Amino acid sequence: MTVADASLSIAAPAASAAPVGAAAGAPAPSSPCAAGDALVELKDVSFGYTKDRQILSGVTLTVPRGKLVAVMGGSGCGKTTVLRLLCGQIRAGAGEVLVGGKPVATMKRDEMYAHRRRLGMLFQFGALFTDMTVFDNVAFPMHEHTDLPDEIIRDLVLMKLNAVGLRGTAQLKPSELSGGMARRVALARTIALDPQIALYDEPFAGLDPISLSVVGQLIRRLNDALGMTSILVTHDVAESLKIVDYIYFISEGKVVAHGDVASIKASTDPFVRQFVDGEPDGPVRFHYPAKTLAEDFA
Ligand SMILES: Nc1ncnc2c1ncn2[C@@H]1O[C@H](COP(=O)(O)OP(=O)(O)OP(=O)(O)O)[C@@H](O)[C@H]1O
Ligand SMILES: [Mg+2]
Numbered sequence: 699m700t701v702a703d704a705s706l707s708i709a710a711p712a713a714s715a716a717p718v719g720a721a722a723g724a725p726a727p728s729s730p731c732a733a734g735d736a737l738v739e740l741k742d743v744s745f746g747y748t749k750d751r752q753i754l755s756g757v758t759l760t761v762p763r764g765k766l767v768a769v770m771g772g773s774g775c776g777k778t779t780v781l782r783l784l785c786g787q788i789r790a791g792a793g794e795v796l797v798g799g800k801p802v803a804t805m806k807r808d809e810m811y812a813h814r815r816r817l818g819m820l821f822q823f824g825a826l827f828t829d830m831t832v833f834d835n836v837a838f839p840m841h842e843h844t845d846l847p848d849e850i851i852r853d854l855v856l857m858k859l860n861a862v863g864l865r866g867t868a869q870l871k872p873s874e875l876s877g878g879m880a881r882r883v884a885l886a887r888t889i890a891l892d893p894q895i896a897l898y899d900e901p902f903a904g905l906d907p908i909s910l911s912v913v914g915q916l917i918r919r920l921n922d923a924l925g926m927t928s929i930l931v932t933h934d935v936a937e938s939l940k941i942v943d944y945i946y947f948i949s950e951g952k953v954v955a956h957g958d959v960a961s962i963k964a965s966t967d968p969f970v971r972q973f974v975d976g977e978p979d980g981p982v983r984f985h986y987p988a989k990t991l992a993e994d995f996a
Contacts, residue, residue, distance in 0.1 A: 730762050730944035730958070736796075737763040737927045738784065738895065743793035744951075745779060753779050755951040756793070766921045766928040768938040770973065771948035772982055777931040778822055780948075781897050784929070785817060786810050797895070815843060818893030818926075820884055822900045826872040832859065832883050833868040839890045858886040861923075862916055878909025885916055889924060896921065896928040902937055910934070914941045935974050939963065947973060949982065 738761035746752045753776045761767045769777050782788045783795045786802045795802045797813060805813055826835045836855045840846060846854070859865040862882040872880055881901060888896055898917060902910045918941040921928040932938055938945060945962050947955040947970060955962075955970045962970060972980030988994070 730760055730765065730767065730956075735762045736760045737798060738929065739794070739796040740780070740783070740790075741794040741796065743783065743790045743795060745776075745783065745788065745790050747788075752951055754790075754948075757948065757951070757953055758793075759946045759953060759956070761927060761929055762944075763927050764921075764925065765943040766918060766930060766941060768930045768932060768942040768945045769948060770932060770935065770938065770945060773933070775948045776951060777948065778899055781819070781899055781929070781931060784895075784897065785819065786813060815891060816894040818888040818891065818896045820888045820896070820898045820901050822903070822931075826880055826883055826887070828872050830871075831868065832864065832870050832872070832875070835872070835883060836886045836890055839887065843891060854890070855886075858890055859883070861889070861920065862886045863912075876909070878905050878912060881905060881909065881913050882916065885913065885920065889920055889926075892924065893926060896926050898928065898930045898932075900932055901930070902932055902934045910937055911940075914938075917941060935976075939974075954981075 740757050740759045743754055743757045744752060745754045757776075757780070759767075759769070759780075769780055771777055779788070783790055784797065784802065786805060789803045797816075800809075800813075802810075802813065826832075827838065830838070833855055836858050837851050840851045840854060844851075856865055856868065859868055862885050864879060864882055864886065867875060867879065867883070872883070875883065885901070888898070896917075901913055901917065905913060914937045917928060917930060920926065930938065930942060939959050939962065942959065944958050945956060946953050949969060955965065955967050957965065962974065965971065965974070969981040971977070972982055978984050
């Protein structure tokens with residue numbers, strides 16, 4: 699199932715960039731959700747790892763409850779940084795990061811622990827523990843974060859593996875899995891604790907087209923079947939357009955475009971077109987800044 703044609707309820711303008719439908723001259727949502735429906739919000743967030751280099755500059759984005767939202771942009775634009783802000787691993791230099799209406803930056807230790815329990819994270823390059831079986835990999839967060847008896851954990855692990863179609867691999871080691879299967883086990887581990895919010899950092903990286911599509915469909919189905927809200931960080935425009943409800947594009951630390959799937963596809967915004975059509979040159983330059991050719995070759 700895809701939600702490519704999902705149309706979303708609209709309310710007050712909330713984002714920092716014009717929605718792409720506006721650029722295309724068509725009516726378009728100004729925010730992916732009605733006021734009060736937001737589960738995750740970044741409000742005018744700025745952040746730099748160092749004082750002399752801003753990574754995010756005034757990013758505003760909204761993730762409605764129950765939806766699957768993609769955050770896309772070129773390598774190094776700050777996508778993983780957005781996820782780290784949501785987890786409370788780093789704090790915004792300015793602006794607010796709100797989850798369920800609560801600012802992550804001011805959470806006390808206990809609140810932060812409870813907050814993280816509600817998040818399921820599929821890390822970029824997130825490898826499985828190679829010396830553990832598939833079963834133990836998925837059971838790991840359950841043992842770490844709950845006091846559930848072993849027999850309950852056993853049933854839960856098998857249910858999670860069943861959800862990704864890999865119950866039969868429970869006793870295998872990660873080295874006995876294909877890359878696509880390993881990613882699905884990582885998905886099972888992400889949802890091990892029934893998170894309210896699933897964060898996926900580049901879940902498609904390095905997968906063949908079939909595995910990629912399987913993982914994409916699973917992300918959509920898990921979101922809907924488990925009543926989660928999901929944020930998908932990826933460069934993969936084609937797969938995202940098949941599965942997500944709404945897309946934010948980040949470039950040079952700012953949200954440069956956003957919209958639902960139909961408005962992104964119809965957009966004439968040069969940045970969106972370059973990304974969607976995979977053009978090597980455009981608003982995102984092919985050439986790294988340099989002296990002119992005349993200066994270098996004269
Ligand atoms: N711990 C860190 N300390 C200093 N700079 C960092 C740190 N982590 C990331 N950066 C820098 O911040 C910028 C954004 O990094 P981030 O990992 O968020 O990018 P990204 O959009 O996820 O990229 P990719 O698509 O390659 O994963 C990059 O220029 C990176 O070099
Ligand atoms: Mg990243």
